[in-house]
Amino acid sequence: MIEEEWRLHADLFGGRRFGAFPAGVAIIAAGSFWLLSAVGTDTAAIAAGLHVLVGFFGLQVGTIGLVGRDAMRDVLGDVTLLVFSSRTLPVSWRRLLATFVLKDLLYYSGLFLAPIALAYAPVALATGDGVLAVLSLWVTLAGTFALGVSLSLALVGLASYHGTVALAAAGLAAAAVVFSGVDPVVLTPYGAFVDPTLGTVVAGFVPAVLVAIVGIALFEPVERTDGSQRIGPLSSYARAIPDDTGIARRTVLSVARSSGSVWKVAFSMGVLVVVVVVLLSELARVTVLEPHFGLALGTFLGLGGFTTHAWLTQFEDPQEMLRYPVSIEQVFASKRRAYLALVLPAGLAYVLVAAVWLPLGELAVAAVVFPGVAVYVFGLTAYVAGLSPTELLFDTPLFAAFGAGLAVVAVPLLVAALATTAAPTLTVAIGIGIAALAGLVGVVLARRAGPRWERRLRG
Numbered sequence: 001m002i003e004e005e006w007r008l009h010a011d012l013f014g015g016r017r018f019g020a021f022p023a024g025v026a027i028i029a030a031g032s033f034w035l036l037s038a039v040g041t042d043t044a045a046i047a048a049g050l051h052v053l054v055g056f057f058g059l060q061v062g063t064i065g066l067v068g069r070d071a072m073r074d075v076l077g078d079v080t081l082l083v084f085s086s087r088t089l090p091v092s093w094r095r096l097l098a099t100f101v102l103k104d105l106l107y108y109s110g111l112f113l114a115p116i117a118l119a120y121a122p123v124a125l126a127t128g129d130g131v132l133a134v135l136s137l138w139v140t141l142a143g144t145f146a147l148g149v150s151l152s153l154a155l156v157g158l159a160s161y162h163g164t165v166a167l168a169a170a171g172l173a174a175a176a177v178v179f180s181g182v183d184p185v186v187l188t189p190y191g192a193f194v195d196p197t198l199g200t201v202v203a204g205f206v207p208a209v210l211v212a213i214v215g216i217a218l219f220e221p222v223e224r225t226d227g228s229q230r231i232g233p234l235s236s237y238a239r240a241i242p243d244d245t246g247i248a249r250r251t252v253l254s255v256a257r258s259s260g261s262v263w264k265v266a267f268s269m270g271v272l273v274v275v276v277v278v279l280l281s282e283l284a285r286v287t288v289l290e291p292h293f294g295l296a297l298g299t300f301l302g303l304g305g306f307t308t309h310a311w312l313t314q315f316e317d318p319q320e321m322l323r324y325p326v327s328i329e330q331v332f333a334s335k336r337r338a339y340l341a342l343v344l345p346a347g348l349a350y351v352l353v354a355a356v357w358l359p360l361g362e363l364a365v366a367a368v369v370f371p372g373v374a375v376y377v378f379g380l381t382a383y384v385a386g387l388s389p390t391e392l393l394f395d396t397p398l399f400a401a402f403g404a405g406l407a408v409v410a411v412p413l414l415v416a417a418l419a420t421t422a423a424p425t426l427t428v429a430i431g432i433g434i435a436a437l438a439g440l441v442g443v444v445l446a447r448r449a450g451p452r453w454e455r456r457l458r459g
Contacts, residue, residue, distance in 0.1 A: 025116065033122075117134050154214050244330075247326070255342065291420070295369060295416055295428065297362075328454040
């Protein structure tokens with residue numbers, strides 16, 4: 001599986017271009033670590049943030065359970081992937097899934113996590129930590145990634161195939177652990193990184209293994225054979241979208257009928273909310289900073305629009321669009337309407353949920369910053385990657401261009417969120433101004449994306 005995954009990516013994106021991908025990850029990570037150090041963030045906070053982000057990445061990878069065979073067929077045609085070959089091979093589905101999860105752990109630990117750990121080395125060595133700290137970081141990041149993948153599979157298995165009652169029971173069990181006085185960090189690999197003893201290693205890694213076993217046991221590959229999916233009020237909602245071509249309505253309904261429906265949009269954004277809360281709470285605990293949760297929440301929710309954009313285009317073949325009596329510019333305009341119809345309600349709903357712990361002022365800032373960043377993410381993604389945004393993940397030049405484009409907006413906003421202690425009014429005003437300007441740039445990029453990709457596809 002590892003060999004075939006490498007061959008597939010190398011064939012899709014070019015051997016040398018894909019081979020340079022780990023180097024690109026290392027350069028971006030090293031620059032980020034330097035910037036965080038420059039603004040006074042210590043290594044403990046950087047390591048904590050890394051573990052949170054890698055856990056989020058694992059949760060996203062684990063959403064294979066939300067992809068489903070219906071989306072696979074729409075994207076790839078009538079093919080049988082190895083992970084779904086239990087119908088034709090004398091191998092059980094759970095053994096295939098376990099092997100697939102193990103493959104992802106090994107593959108991404110080398111492709112993503114090893115470069116990140118190496119990029120952390122200069123920061124660690126400069127503060128007196130040894131090489132073992134870098135190795136420990138790599139191992140615990142791999143464990144955190146595995147925990148995220150396993151937890152995602154387990155949640156999908158509980159919610160999609162065993163009812164909401166089981167999911168609610170799991171939530172209550174987790175809440176019971178938290179309110180019992182047990183520090184949840186101790187039950188994650190990050191606890192072993194903070195305090196590397198035999199006891200913390202066992203307490204940190206055993207839960208990840210147990211969750212993986214439960215996730216693989218619960219998850220079932222369900223495929224609809226009647227081609228139907230109950231979409232309820234979403235049908236009326238889709239019809240209300242202003243759309244001359246019908247592509248926006250069809251896109252929203254395609255996402256609604258796919259495995260996971262539009263709930264996967266809410267799920268991915270919910271993970272981002274957790275990332276913001278945990279990451280900034282940890283920063284506030286280990287530093288003298290008082291982060292602005294509203295700025296950070298609006299920024300992260302806007303950045304999360306990339307995942308929704310990928311779901312909106314996963315059913316499209318760019319060349320096939322040329323057969324329809326519409327221009328590519330109209331296609332992008334319709335995709336933008338569908339994107340906003342899904343992203344804005346979900347993101348603003350989480351902003352309202354944040355009212356539980358955020359004051360009204362920070363809540364208003366999040367509600368203002370989020371739409372601007374979300375529009376920018378769509379415009380940048382459409383301009384750089386067209387209707388194939390998933391290519392950004394492994395095509396090194398595209399990844400570098402996209403990463404630089406995101407950094408231009410995300411880095412100043414996050415620095416502003418961390419700098420509000422010194423000048424709260426000024427930094428919040430700057431953050432809102434950056435988000436507004438980013439939204440305008442996103443509109444321009446989205447409009448230029450159509451003519452750009454029309455020329456490329458027809459050329």
